[in-house]
Amino acid sequence: MTSSEELHKRRGAAVARGVGSTISSYVDHAGGGTITDVEGRQWIDFAAGIAVANVGNSARRVVEAVKAQVERFTHTCFMVAPYESYVAVCEQLNAITPGDFEKRSALFNSGAEAVENAVKIARHATGRPAVVVFDHAYHGRTNLTMALTAKNMPYKHRFGPFAGEIYRVPMSYPLRDGGLSGAEAAARAIEMVEKQVGAENVAALLIEPIQGEGGFVVPAAGFLPALREWATAAGVVFVADEIQTGFCRTGQWFACEHEEVVPDLITLAKGIAGGLPLAAVTGRAELMDAVHVGGLGGTYGGNPIACAAALASIETMRELELTCAAQRIETVMAARLRTIAERDPRIAEVRGRGAMLAVELVQPGTLVPDPAATAAISAACHAAGLLTLTCGTYGNVLRFLPPLVISDDELARGLDILDAAFG
């Protein structure tokens, strides 16, 4: 078999430099909570392909559903010749997302595409132009979603000009906003929108209920409900970007449910289809159906193989009760992270929900971010056989996103490696 070193050389000569990788080993196979490279080296997986492989990356039902669908047909394009699985995925999404009103869904290929379409739908339905987003937000890498994303490097740097009518307001970030309550942080954001944009110009307020790439920032209690209340009163479409937080990741089907917030539209991707590329916008029927026939779509959106995988993934989440699995992971992992934090003053905070946990690293006794220590600890994990990711506006957050099907033993071994990496 070709070695990782050889593959890395070939990659350098064939793959654009702008596409990076966390590790330089090449995958041979993966499943459950581990990834094995072409040399036979094994990693405990605390990344799940960035919160995608919630059911694992070789879930039995998903593999079988994909095989069966490939045998039947690979593509007809739903906009040309429709098929049942697309409809069935929409039915499932309408049923499992928060809100007991009439809903509709539309399927796309990537998270960024879902976010773009949510903005299209909100603008069309309201006739208003502006979109409100938050500090530290991440919504994708396409032109509109780059504008929605906060962080310049690496996502936006020299890729402008960006789309207009995007307005950024402060997030609730308890560690870094002086301990504002959720209500106070929401009032600060709302005042900025009302004074600088005007509520009547705002089509959508777009927010990750727990920020992903921005640093696993969990807003103070009451922040999301206050924004939800304001959006209702102002006729603004409340869009929850649950692309990273969705599908049992945080211990609920969707992170909004922790505070009983019901969005008007939800964007979905990542965990939706056990690793196959699929994304969706789900929401209020009157908003979704406001758009003219032919106004939404795309060649591959709701590809039948991806739809088969999504149905099998959702079934697996129900069968294995993966919301409970995420809660169990939180119990074990959070306790261990707190133990590490007690002895290591570089850890300013342990935060997150369910199997979406993180630690933020600073120079001891200050809030000065320490991205160097974060990178060093992450590298030590990789060298010792644990795949971890970093995130955050300041690059100083170590985040943990294990597959929800990780075994107790794999989880414990991963945490041992992490513990040792902190020294």
Ligand SMILES: *Cc1c(COP(=O)(O)O)cnc(C)c1O
């Ligand atoms: C990953 C992510 C996106 C973009 O999804 P892609 O499939 O990479 O386009 C958007 N929003 C959030 C919250 C994400 O985590």
